[in-house]
Every structure is written in C-alpha cells, then in structure tokens.
Amino acid sequence: MxxxxxxxxxxxxxxxxxxxxxxxxxxxVSALETGFIDxxxxxxxxxxxxxxxxxxxxxxxxxxxxxxxHAAPINLTKYVVEYAAEKRIGLPTKPCDARGIxxxxxxxxxxxxxxxxxxxxxxxxxxxxxMREMAADLYGLDPDxxxxxxxxxxxxxxxxxxxxxKEKEAGIKIDELEQKGYGRRDACKSCVTKIxxxxxxxxGNWGVPKGEEKKTFVxxxxxxxxxxxxxxxxxxxxCIEEAPGEGIEMRKKIDAGMRKLAESWKERMDAVNALxxxxxxxxxxxxxxxxIHCGACKDVCPVCACEKDAKCLDMNDERDSYAISMYNVxxxxxxxxxxIHCGQCEDVCPVDIPLTLIQRRFSERMQRHLGYTPxxxxxxxxxxxxxxxxWSAESMVK
Amino acid sequence: xxxxxxxxxxEPKILAFCCNWCSYAGADAAGMERRQLPPAIRVIRVMCSGxxxxxxxxxxxxxxxxxxxxxxxxxxxxxxxxxxxxTRNRYEFLKEFVDELGLEPDRLWLRWIxxxxxxxxxxxxxxxxxxxxxxxxxxxxxxxxx
Numbered sequence: 001m002x003x004x005x006x007x008x009x010x011x012x013x014x015x016x017x018x019x020x021x022x023x024x025x026x027x028x029v030s031a032l033e034t035g036f037i038d039x040x041x042x043x044x045x046x047x048x049x050x051x052x053x054x055x056x057x058x059x060x061x062x063x064x065x066x067x068x069x070h071a072a073p074i075n076l077t078k079y080v081v082e083y084a085a086e087k088r089i090g091l092p093t094k095p096c097d098a099r100g101i102x103x104x105x106x107x108x109x110x111x112x113x114x115x116x117x118x119x120x121x122x123x124x125x126x127x128x129x130x131m132r133e134m135a136a137d138l139y140g141l142d143p144d145x146x147x148x149x150x151x152x153x154x155x156x157x158x159x160x161x162x163x164x165x166k167e168k169e170a171g172i173k174i175d176e177l178e179q180k181g182y183g184r185r186d187a188c189k190s191c192v193t194k195i196x197x198x199x200x201x202x203x204g205n206w207g208v209p210k211g212e213e214k215k216t217f218v219x220x221x222x223x224x225x226x227x228x229x230x231x232x233x234x235x236x237x238x239c240i241e242e243a244p245g246e247g248i249e250m251r252k253k254i255d256a257g258m259r260k261l262a263e264s265w266k267e268r269m270d271a272v273n274a275l276x277x278x279x280x281x282x283x284x285x286x287x288x289x290x291x292i293h294c295g296a297c298k299d300v301c302p303v304c305a306c307e308k309d310a311k312c313l314d315m316n317d318e319r320d321s322y323a324i325s326m327y328n329v330x331x332x333x334x335x336x337x338x339x340i341h342c343g344q345c346e347d348v349c350p351v352d353i354p355l356t357l358i359q360r361r362f363s364e365r366m367q368r369h370l371g372y373t374p375x376x377x378x379x380x381x382x383x384x385x386x387x388x389x390x391w392s393a394e395s396m397v398k
Numbered sequence: 399x400x401x402x403x404x405x406x407x408x409e410p411k412i413l414a415f416c417c418n419w420c421s422y423a424g425a426d427a428a429g430m431e432r433r434q435l436p437p438a439i440r441v442i443r444v445m446c447s448g449x450x451x452x453x454x455x456x457x458x459x460x461x462x463x464x465x466x467x468x469x470x471x472x473x474x475x476x477x478x479x480x481x482x483x484x485t486r487n488r489y490e491f492l493k494e495f496v497d498e499l500g501l502e503p504d505r506l507w508l509r510w511i512x513x514x515x516x517x518x519x520x521x522x523x524x525x526x527x528x529x530x531x532x533x534x535x536x537x538x539x540x541x542x543x544x
Contacts, residue, residue, distance in 0.1 A: 281500025322460040
C-alpha cells in the first residue's frame with residue numbers, strides 16, 4: 001500500500017502559511033468543503049506556548065490553524081473520544097496521537113472507519129514552561145514577546161517583537177540546548193516512533209529535495225489515506241508528483257538517525273538503570289509518594305479507556321498506608337503492555353512525578369518480553385486481555 | 399506493657415490464593431493426610447484461579463505479605479474451560495512488575511496443584527517459607543524495620 005509523493009496546496013495563501021507546502025491544511029479544507037468529512041479537529045494557535053484543540057466544520061477556521069506549533073504538546077486522542085466519537089472526522093496526528101487513537105479503537109471507544117488520520121512526522125515537542133525558560137535564559141528574549149518559533153536544520157529559531165517594534169531572530173542548535181537540559185520533552189527525546197506509520201497518511205518535510213521547499217513529502221499508508229488524498233486532488237486543492245528515489249532514501253536516513261539518537265537519550269536519561277534492586281525500590285517509593293491522586297494522568301492518558309469506573313480509582317483509598325498507593329500500582333500495571341510513551345502524564349502532573357521514566361521502565365521491558373508494540377495495528381489485542389499467551393508455553397513457569 | 403510490633407521476632411506471612419476445585423482441595427488433602435505445614439501460610443479460597451485479579455496479588459503485597467502464592471488447576475483441567483490460561487498470562491505481567499519494582503522474584507509464586515496432590519501442596523509451602531526466611535521481610539511491610 002505504501003506509496004510516496006511530493007504534494008503541495010494549490011491555494012497560494014495556504015501554501016505560504018503552512019509549514020511545508022500547506023498540504024495537510026489543504027487536504028482537510030477540501031475534505032470539509034466536499035463533505036468528505038463532517039468535521040476537522042485542529043489545534044488553534046493562541047500563542048507560541050499555547051494551542052487549543054478545536055472541532056470545527058468551518059474551513060476558514062482550519063485555514064487559520066495552518067503551520068506547526070512545537071511548544072503545545074497536546075495529545076488529541078481523548079478529545080476524539082469525548083467529542084467526536086460519532087462523527088466522521090479528519091485530524092492531523094503526531095505519531096503518539098495516531099497510536100493513541102489506535103489503542104482507543106482496540107478498546108472500542110472510537111470507530112476507526114470514521115477517523116481520517118493525517119500523520120505528521122514528528123521530531124519532538126517542547127514543554128511550554130521549558131520553552132519560556134529557554135527563551136529567557138539562552139536566547140535573552142522576553143518570553144511574552146516571542147511571536148514565532150521554527151525548527152529548521154536542527155536549530156530552534158525564535159522570533160520576537162519587543163515593545164519598541166524591534167524585531168529579533170535567533171537560532172540555537174537543538175543538541176546544544178539539550179546538553180544544557182532545555183529542549184524537547186523527555187518523552188520526545190527518547191521516542192523511537194518518528195514517522196506515524198499507524199495513521200492513514202504520513203506527511204513531513206523529510207525527504208523533500210533541496211530547492212523544492214514548500215512541498216510536503218506524503219506517504220500513503222492505508223486505503224482511507226488514499227481516499228482522502230484522491231478527494232483532495234479531484235477537488236483541485238492539492239497537486240502531487242511522484243517522490244524522487246533519493247528523497248525516499250533521505251527520509252529513511254533521517255528517520256534512522258533520529259531513532260538512533262533517541263536510543264542514546266533513552267540510556268542517558270535512565271537514572272534507574274545503574275541502581276541496585278533495593279535502591280530501585282526506594283527510587284520508585286520516593287518518586288511516587290508525592291502523588292495526591294488527582295487523577296490528571298489518567299484523564300489525559302491516550303491509552304486508558306476506563307473513564308470513571310476505573311479499577312485504579314475504585315481500589316484506591318486515601319486512608320491506606322501503603323508504601324505505593326493502589327492508584328499508582330494499578331495504573332502502572334495496566335499500562336505495562338499498552339503504554340505508548342507519549343509523556344502526557346508527566347506534563348499534567350501537579351507534583352512533577354517523573355512518570356515518563358517510571359512508565360517507560362515498566363512498560364518497555366514488558367513489551368520487549370511480549371514482542372508487542374502498542375498502537376501499531378488495530379488487529380492486535382492488548383496482551384493483558386488475551387486468553388492465551390503470545391509466546392510458547394515452554395519458556396514459562398512449571 | 400504494650401509490646402511494640404517492631405520488637406517482635408519476625409515470622410513470614412505468606413498469602414495463598416487457592417482455587418476451589420483443585421488447589422484448595424489439595425490443601426485439604428494435605429491436612430487429611432496429616433502433613434505438617436509451616437504456620438506462615440494464609441489461604442484465600444477463590445472459585446477459580448482466573449478470578450484472581452492481579453490487583454488482589456498487588457494489594458496483598460502492599461498489605462505486607464512476604465510472598466504471594468497463586469495456585470490453580472493444571473492447564474487443561476480447569477473447571478471453567480480455560481480460565482487458568484488467563485491466570486498464566488496475567489502472572490507473566492505480575493512477575494515482570496514485581497521484579498521491576500525492586501522486590502525479589504521469589505515473593506511471587508505460581509503453581510498448579512490438583513485435588514489429590516496434598517504432598518505437593520505441603521512441599522510447596524515448606525519451600526516458599528524456607529526461601530522467604532532466607533531473603534527476609536518484604537520492604538513493603540510496615541510493621542517490621544530492619
């Protein structure tokens with residue numbers, strides 16, 4: 001099914017406003033105008049640090065939302081489940097959005113036939129608070145004056161408008177930022193799914209040849225992806241051409257490079273790896289003892305489908321004097337096979353528990369043991385719900 | 399004088415989940431055959447090992463059990479068609495969880511014991527108790543400090 005194209009929006013305004021040729025915006029606009037989808041779920045830019053998910057059937061709103069937003073790490077999965085489960089919708093998806101939606105589909109929360117996922121290649125997002133600190137400490141800018149951010153050729157560019165009307169632009173290498181402890185979120189630094197292979201289309205600027213900027217590299221991954229692309233071409237919103245061979249190679253190389261970097265980050269950030277068994281126990285107990293059981297991590301979790309009748313909430317009692325609360329134990333346990341390592345839980349945690357690391361430690365070893373990657377195909381049932389084991393019985397207990 | 403718990407000599411507390419049809423009957427058989435069992439074990443009867451939610455095992459550990467035994471019918475002998483296959487599946491998750499959390503893997507046991515295997519049940523309890531005495535109290539236990 002996989003076929004690669006270079007695509008761009010015919011409308012000059014969309015093409016100019018979009019990050020790389022406005023293909024994603026043009027596809028969503030065309031699908032809305034031709035009635036191919038009922039609504040689009042897009043992220044409206046409030047400022048450099050803030051984006052708000054908007055469910056709309058107005059193409060003008062979609063056009064306004066063109067362009068990338070790196071410092072608003074939203075996961076759209078729960079918004080789809082809550083507000084658009086009955087609708088036929090299209091939405092741009094980062095790899096973790098797409099994987100989350102697939103996991104929800106496995107749990108029968110959404111009907112995948114009605115969801116058109118236009119995947120975006122993702123090198124990572126930044127936490128808005130870290131971004132503000134970064135602007136102040138390293139770029140020497142007033143965080144509130146920053147009007148535009150852009151990631152280009154491994155550098156983060158910030159553009160600011162000072163009160164006097166002066167314009168300033170500065171770029172610093174991402175590697176350099178991350179050495180100093182700024183830069184992308186921990187989950188993004190160690191994420192190994194950079195191309196959203198579980199969505200319908202995978203779009204991005206990786207693999208677009210030099211001199212042909214303002215084009216998007218599009219990979220068609222499913223029949224649904226083909227349908228929405230065909231709709232966009234037929235209605236005259238999008239132009240495509242066959243992707244050159246070297247472009248495909250280049251994209252593969254960038255992907256492999258990013259993944260290798262992620263693997264090395266994973267090792268560098270894993271503070272638990274060097275600890276002994278009892279030190280590891282103390283680490284988990286100390287990290288989780290601050291939990292106030294607000295339930296925010298459960299609410300945003302793109303995998304969890306338990307809503308209010310969750311076992312982790314039901315079996316937790318504030319009066320218990322356990323070393324680790326039942327809430328945390330059960331949440332970690334239930335995500336061992338299904339955690340997609342999106343890091344949303346750590347973003348929303350009011351007491352800053354290093355949940356990215358903890359969930360990764362537990363789930364990664366289980367997923368390796370199972371030979372299972374969550375969020376990739378809707379046909380694979382979560383192994384915890386499986387009756388039979390996925391591995392041979394010989395390797396097991398007597 | 400009230401004696402503080404911490405001053406008492408530590409004796410292991412072992413929690414055993416037994417399925418009604420096989421391992422509970424097996425434990426019964428052990429008694430009928432007058433086999434000696436260490437007094438560390440506390441048995442909870444469930445209708446099937448498939449009823450043992452991993453949350454029960456985890457809660458047992460959090461409550462301070464030094465070891466948790468999960469027992470059921472042999473694979474293929476389940477009274478409820480294939481529910482002990484589910485137990486086996488969930489046990490894999492529990493094993494990884496307990497190991498990663500920093501507890502010793504010996505704090506978690508899975509054994510298939512049929513209704514006639516009283517000797518096996520007694521041997522298992524002796525074996526577990528010995529191992530637990532060697533590795534000491536669970537760090538999750540709050541009434542005993544090293």
